[in-house]
Amino acid sequence: MTEKRYLALETxxxxxxxxxxxDANGQVPERKVSEGGSMPCRHCLQNIAAGEEYLVFAHRPFPAAQPYAEIGPIFLHAGACSRYEAFSELPAMFRDWETIMLRGYGADDRIVYGTGTVVDVSEIAATADDILRHPDVRYVHARSARNNCYQCRIEPVG
Known part of the structure; x- marks a missing residue:
């Protein structure tokens, strides 16, 4: 298995x-109160607990605007939280999920066609390895299989 890291939103x-x-649409993030459940913070990669304040906003997880640079809603704790740093471990927030979408991107930050797939969460590491072996892929996005929302970036170490 390839050594890889799961990268959360930068602090x-x-x-x-x-x-x-x-946000990516020029709007101030909306402030809400969590009802619990699967509401993952993209910075600490933990679910936002019931009663905690969170932000929802449009985010573009790419360095620049271009046709493949999707913008979509993500959640973030409203208050400061620590960035996920167990880089080589699958984030715990995925353990309660059934499926996830993985998709490869090239050095130009564009989708590498043929790399997108929906898998059982138990297959994330192995499938990310397969995608990262593609000669044109530099990193993988983990996205919600239901809503296509960006979760985190997966890339090889080194």
């Missing part, structure tokens, strides 16, 4: 949104 970006910075 600098999280703090931008938590301090009221504009």
């Amino acid at each position: 600098e970006i999280a703090r931008h949104y938590q301090s009221g910075g504009a």
Whole structure:
């Protein structure tokens, strides 16, 4: 198995949104109170507990706008949380999920066609390895299989 890391939203970006910075659509993040359940914070990669405040906003997990740079809604704790740092371990938030979508992207941050697939969460590591072996793939997005929402980035170490 390839050594890989699961990368959460960078702290600098999280703090931008938590301090009221504009999202990818130029809007201030909406503030809500969690009812619990599967509501993953993209910075700590933990579910936001019932009663906790969170933000919902439009995020583009790519360095620049271009035709393949999808913008979509994501959640973030409203207050500061620690960034997920167990990089080589599958984030615990996925353990309660049934399926997930994985998709490969090239060095140009564009989808590498033929790499997208929906798998059982128990197959994330092995399937990410398979996708990362493709000569044109530099990283993989883990996305919700139901709503296509961005969860985290998976990339090889080294």
